[in-house]
Amino acid sequence: MAGTTPQPTPPTSRTRSWWGWGWTDAHPDDAECAAMGALLPGTLDRPLPVPRVRDLAIAAPAAEPPGSLAHLVSTDPGDRAAHAMGKAYRDVVRALRGRPGRVPDLVARPTDDRGVADLLDWAGERQVAVVPFGGGSSVSGGVEYRGDAHRAVMSLDLTAMDRVLEVDTEGRAARIQAGTLGPSLEDQLRPHGLTLRHFPQSFEFSTLGGWLATRAGGHYATGRTHIDDFVQSLRVVTPAGTSSSWRLPASGAGPSPDRLFLGSEGALGVITEAWVRLQERPRHKASAAVAFPDFQDALRAVRALAQSDLSPANCRLLDSGEAALSGAAHDGASVLVLGFESADEPVAGRLERAVALARSHGGRDDGTAGGGGAQESPHGDAAVSAWRSAFLRMPYLRDGLARMGAIAETFETAATWDRVPGLIEEVRREVGEAAAKATGFPATVNCRLTHVYPDGAAPYFTVLAAGRPGDEVAVWDDLKAVASEVLHRHRATITHHHAVGRDHRPGYDRQRPDPFALALRAAKGALDPRGILNPGVLVD
Ligand SMILES: Cc1cc2nc3c(=O)[nH]c(=O)nc-3n(C[C@H](O)[C@H](O)[C@H](O)COP(=O)(O)OP(=O)(O)OC[C@H]3O[C@@H](n4cnc5c(N)ncnc54)[C@H](O)[C@@H]3O)c2cc1C
Numbered sequence: 001m002a003g004t005t006p007q008p009t010p011p012t013s014r015t016r017s018w019w020g021w022g023w024t025d026a027h028p029d030d031a032e033c034a035a036m037g038a039l040l041p042g043t044l045d046r047p048l049p050v051p052r053v054r055d056l057a058i059a060a061p062a063a064e065p066p067g068s069l070a071h072l073v074s075t076d077p078g079d080r081a082a083h084a085m086g087k088a089y090r091d092v093v094r095a096l097r098g099r100p101g102r103v104p105d106l107v108a109r110p111t112d113d114r115g116v117a118d119l120l121d122w123a124g125e126r127q128v129a130v131v132p133f134g135g136g137s138s139v140s141g142g143v144e145y146r147g148d149a150h151r152a153v154m155s156l157d158l159t160a161m162d163r164v165l166e167v168d169t170e171g172r173a174a175r176i177q178a179g180t181l182g183p184s185l186e187d188q189l190r191p192h193g194l195t196l197r198h199f200p201q202s203f204e205f206s207t208l209g210g211w212l213a214t215r216a217g218g219h220y221a222t223g224r225t226h227i228d229d230f231v232q233s234l235r236v237v238t239p240a241g242t243s244s245s246w247r248l249p250a251s252g253a254g255p256s257p258d259r260l261f262l263g264s265e266g267a268l269g270v271i272t273e274a275w276v277r278l279q280e281r282p283r284h285k286a287s288a289a290v291a292f293p294d295f296q297d298a299l300r301a302v303r304a305l306a307q308s309d310l311s312p313a314n315c316r317l318l319d320s321g322e323a324a325l326s327g328a329a330h331d332g333a334s335v336l337v338l339g340f341e342s343a344d345e346p347v348a349g350r351l352e353r354a355v356a357l358a359r360s361h362g363g364r365d366d367g368t369a370g371g372g373g374a375q376e377s378p379h380g381d382a383a384v385s386a387w388r389s390a391f392l393r394m395p396y397l398r399d400g401l402a403r404m405g406a407i408a409e410t411f412e413t414a415a416t417w418d419r420v421p422g423l424i425e426e427v428r429r430e431v432g433e434a435a436a437k438a439t440g441f442p443a444t445v446n447c448r449l450t451h452v453y454p455d456g457a458a459p460y461f462t463v464l465a466a467g468r469p470g471d472e473v474a475v476w477d478d479l480k481a482v483a484s485e486v487l488h489r490h491r492a493t494i495t496h497h498h499a500v501g502r503d504h505r506p507g508y509d510r511q512r513p514d515p516f517a518l519a520l521r522a523a524k525g526a527l528d529p530r531g532i533l534n535p536g537v538l539v540d
Pocket of ligand 1: 212265272
């Protein structure tokens with residue numbers, strides 16, 4: 001049953017950026033930043049310099065761990081700076097402006113549950129805040145400490161716990177440590193012919209534990225795409241003891257213990273490992289792009305697809321601005337990127353039916369339907385691959401634009417179909433107007449649907465605008481407040497998959513029912529009686 005597993009991916013010689021997305025060698029250079037900035041009126045003439053850790057005023061650590069734990073803890077300034085914030089636009093800008101959030105005093109890297117428990121005990125006795133940290137790709141202020149109610153702050157980095165411990169090939173499941181980054185996780189499963197098949201855009205730099213703690217969404221548009229769908233059981237170390245649920249295919253035994261910890265964002269405990277459901281690796285793939293002159297027609301087509309039994313792996317609708325930005329279309333059309341995958345049967349037929357359905361709603365496929373993975377027409381192929389490469393490059397470009405003093409950020413939501421068209425229109429208009437008013441320059445607000453459901457969809461917005469030099473974070477916070485009001489008006493969720501963190505607390509507090517907040521507070525009090533775990537996240 002249990003297979004032996006290969007070692008985690010060996011360390012690379014590439015350097016992770018402490019302040020921006022991904023690898024330092026993949027960042028756009030000054031010339032590329034300037035070229036991008038020239039496309040946005042009102043941005044700076046030349047890029048802000050790449051920030052340096054040595055220019056930050058980092059105070060000496062306010063606490064020292066006991067000798068017995070010292071081997072797990074780093075006080076290196078670069079390490080501490082790299083754990084001060086996540087990777088949202090507002091984090092990148094604060095780093096560029098030399099004003100990162102509160103830099104943690106300590107960065108601890110436990111290697112097993114015992115180490116996690118000992119560090120929590122030590123922190124509890126000394127009123128040290130503990131911020132669990134996976135890949136640090138949070139875009140909602142999930143990994144930074146705000147305030148001064150604790151004597152010191154410790155970032156609890158889980159990435160030394162990075163092994164696939166067991167693989168049950170018969171039951172298609174694996175026991176995996178929470179600090180395993182996406183590529184290493186898939187590398188360790190590959191020899192078994194299995195995959196978790198969970199691919200958030202941040203896959204390369206985020207961990208299983210982070211996905212579980214934030215209820216991450218993969219890039220597949222329909223079907224099993226949320227990490228929740230893959231959880232068989234969880235192991236969580238809390239200050240009140242370790243919770244370990246049974247491996248079960250399903251259970252009706254009361255409220256689910258796993259559901260309590262999924263999305264708990266480090267506020268209730270530290271997820272140290274999980275049994276997750278695996279799948280065979282897909283062998284059949286086909287994709288196509290369908291253009292729509294009318295965005296409303298495209299919305300109707302996507303709804304019909306989501307309500308059909310076709311279950312596309314990808315069903316991503318780009319509005320005309322988003323299609324132009326990613327190079328998928330340049331003629332003012334919206335583009336629907338469709339993809340199908342299967343481990344056991346050809347998918348060309350399903351793709352053809354999906355394209356026919358899209359065409360019946362006003363789509364222009366230009367002969368893009370194809371099957372077997374490589375038979376799309378040149379136009380469809382170009383649009384699909386343009387979108388794919390833009391998707392992976394986008395976070396790097398966002399940071400380049402931030403260096404030009406621009407606002408370049410995304411946010412997402414989900415709502416029922418009856419509200420989707422009005423919601424998209426109002427976000428575009430109200431955020432666009434607010435940006436123009438705040439900066440004096442026109443703004444671009446694009447939208448794509450990232451996930452579609454029979455009963456609704458997840459619109460994802462990209463805002464591109466000039467910032468107010470030196471004041472970009474305040475401008476962005478104002479725009480986000482405008483957007484949040486529109487979401488609230490439409491009873492759309494404050495986040496579909498970017499988590500609550502600290503930034504979405506006001507919206508989350510308005511969204512959750514009061515009795516639920518009471519129950520959550522009680523759970524926090526019981527599991528974290530000293531209030532050391534990720535203070536300010538989810539509940540006070
Ligand atoms: C460019 C970019 C693209 C993104 N794309 C997606 C996407 O496609 N889908 C998506 O869902 N999200 C996406 N995100 C957001 C982010 O990647 C997710 O929230 C991800 O799940 C975070 O994983 P992480 O390991 O980086 O966690 P971190 O950022 O380190 O932590 C996130 C939260 O989880 C807590 N946490 C982390 N590990 C643990 C643990 N082991 N136990 C308890 N709590 C823990 C932290 O305290 C924090 O509150 C994106 C972010 C960026 C910057």
